[in-house]
Amino acid sequence: MKSFIKVMKALSDPNRVKMMKMLQHKPLCVCEIKEALGIAQSTASKHLKILEDAELVDSFKDGLWVNYSLSDGSGSPYSACMIGNLKHWLDEESDIKAITDILPDIDRLKIVSDG
Numbered sequence: 128m129k130s131f132i133k134v135m136k137a138l139s140d141p142n143r144v145k146m147m148k149m150l151q152h153k154p155l156c157v158c159e160i161k162e163a164l165g166i167a168q169s170t171a172s173k174h175l176k177i178l179e180d181a182e183l184v185d186s187f188k189d190g191l192w193v194n195y196s197l198s199d200g201s202g203s204p205y206s207a208c209m210i211g212n213l214k215h216w217l218d219e220e221s222d223i224k225a226i227t228d229i230l231p232d233i234d235r236l237k238i239v240s241d242g
Contacts, residue, residue, distance in 0.1 A: 133180065134181045134182075134206050136177075137178050137180070137183055138183070142164055142174055143174050143178055144223075145163075146164070148223050148226070149226060151197055151214055154187075154194040154196040156193060156194055157193065158238045159233050163226050163229060163230065181206060182203045183197070184198055185197075198210060
């Protein structure tokens, strides 16, 4: 039951749900996620850690970048179920649509050079 509760708690925050919806489009770094959501980088990192601990997202290093992507769900049947279902849920929600619409315009190199 512990694994189930961890997944449900991880998805109980609107920003974490938005992150999941963003990551179903492509892998993203923390700076891209914070830019899209308009939150602090430390806040984005904390949210990603919670999602990672619930086996909903994975992180991988690519040179200087740490990228996040949706997990394959192999670590938990609960995370696998929620990842699969979320792919079909909430796409027409205005908050989700607004964020996924701007994703193609978010460029990590521009974010870093502006910062």
